[in-house]
Amino acid sequence: MFEFSLEATSGAARAGTWRLPHGVVETPCFMPVGTQGTVRTLSPRDLEGCGATLVLANTYHLHVRPGEQVVERLGGLHRFMGWARPLLTDSGGFQVFSLEGRRRVSEEGVEFQSHVDGARRQLTPERAVEIQWALGADVAMAFDHVVPGPSDRAAAADAAARTRRWLGRAADRFAAISRAAPGRQTLVPIVQGGVFADLRREALAGVLQGGDWRALAIGGLSVGEPKPLMAEVLDDLATVLPPALPRYLMGVGFPEDFVAAMARGMDLGDCVAPTRMGRHGAAFTDEGQVNIRNARYRDDDAPLDPGCDCETCGGFSRGYLRHLFTAGELLGLRLLSLHNVRYLTRLAARAREAIRAGTFDGWSRAWLARYRSREQA
């Protein structure tokens, strides 16, 4: 269980499979985000139809509402949200550090005010493990200290060091709690270190010394830093990451960023972009982003993306989708969200195919040129 097998590489890009309690995940893999135990507007059946295999849910959000005890009483997160395939829960770190002005960090953990009812609560490395164990996802994340993208070296070093100390505490708690059901869940550490390659390497070394992990996550990127800096960090990390473990680049999932991440050896990504952009009427297509509200689509009988095999593209014209958005109909939010999630899972599947064929570099260049063709036209 939790075994990763690397099947092919093409440059730094990798194709593999990751065995999880609720199923096998083919990588590269894009994870749709189900913040509150639902990928916004989509049903589990929709997600299956999109080819999603691993879905992310949010520890912070589920902890404050409805509470992990409720989820546990209702059969655990899989049963609660009606999703039979693998699940990953983040640690809540990213969310509580985003509560600017409503949280206080100490060595013990983070004290914060719930955005739902204002109640004071505390998340610690141990609590994050306990909550995630109660939720019961296949993959749990260690509680980390996230700093904003533009943070200076001192702040990044401080957060990375704290993340490492917290990892030890999380690992101890996880070892104790998981003894009863060892194949149920794996705990994944997060490598921090901001945009500083040496801090990242140091953080990685610390993580690798700290336990026998089944996967590694790279956190604190795509949080406001300039994009070239993220690429530099990943390029450097790619040379030192152990090949045997799957690599999860947290929060990355706009099509261009996701392709760039796969090119740098990342195996897993997640992002709210497909659903959030979809709810705003923006659709990913092979020719770049389409804003379906645009008047030019009023009489357009073509599907959103002629190359796409999703329910939206198979059944509805751009003209109809535009009508749904101008008329304020909820079905529009859903159909665009569905298409966007399918776009990302299909992008991962196409990349996987290219990697297995040894043609990732050519494929990704061609994809990018076409993806940017509209904006350059």
Place this chain on the structure above:
Amino acid sequence: MFEFSLEATSGAARAGTWRLPHGVVETPCFMPVGTQGTVRTLSPRDLEGCGATLVLANTYHLHVRPGEQVVERLGGLHRFMGWARPLLTDSGGFQVFSLEGRRRVSEEGVEFQSHVDGARRQLTPERAVEIQWALGADVAMAFDHVVPGPSDRAAAADAAARTRRWLGRAADRFAAISRAAPGRQTLVPIVQGGVFADLRREALAGVLQGGDWRALAIGGLSVGEPKPLMAEVLDDLATVLPPALPRYLMGVGFPEDFVAAMARGMDLGDCVAPTRMGRHGAAFTDEGQVNIRNARYRDDDAPLDPGCDCETCGGFSRGYLRHLFTAGELLGLRLLSLHNVRYLTRLAARAREAIRAGTFDGWSRAWLARYRSREQA
């Protein structure tokens, strides 16, 4: 085409089939309402899964946005909304008469201000036929003059007389326009007359003299009048309606009202209740209405309605559905809408079965007693 065949009766209740260009409709039949060319939150696939056969769309709404020419250019209403089964469009009469203070009635028709852009427009019996022909539903409705439920005799008589004059003009226009494709659409007249049995009878006689119809509609009920008055009108009409034509009671579709209508020989009904109530967290069940936001459902692992076969009841607990509503998740609106639509289509199917077995009266009494049991408890 458009042939109705009466298969069984049980008391005044009737079971039949109505042959339409896009499929055969078994009656009694509940029609979900797709006001703007979409049954709110539901996809055509969802509706098929719910067993919906005939869906209603709204002439007024589609005329003001996106405009019938757009729908026509995009292949007609069936293709536009991705619905392959039968469609019915109302005439727009009900909507323009609801635009209190923004419409002026004359013998020619109704001048109104669009609720979308404030533009002045006119609907006439002829225009309503033309718009509906462009939309291309299987069934079109004649443009009628609707008065509020509590209207006095003079107002009801005036509106019924105007509705009859308008019917002549609609029939003439429809005869001319449909000559090119006679099996494509049928025009259905609407019997008005308020809550006055003699006016209703007179209106019916006028309608029957006015053409060779394939169905009859009863309009202007369930518009604010006391419920016993509606029952009286229907009881009286049931004795004079020709048995060979299907009868569509417009706007009726809360479960209790729909059962009462079927008991009085009505074959078709429509209502926004399933989707509107669903979006507000109210679900129809065999034990009455459930408000899923209620705290009592927080830890409830049971489905919404244990007897229901819909996707919502098959896959999700009340506790999860409550979570979706308290968390403001759009999936909740969809799952309750879906269940409610299924509840009504299943109610029609169960009634049909009882009618064919000759046990409608017993079945409907038992259904009603159980449906009211919770509120009486």
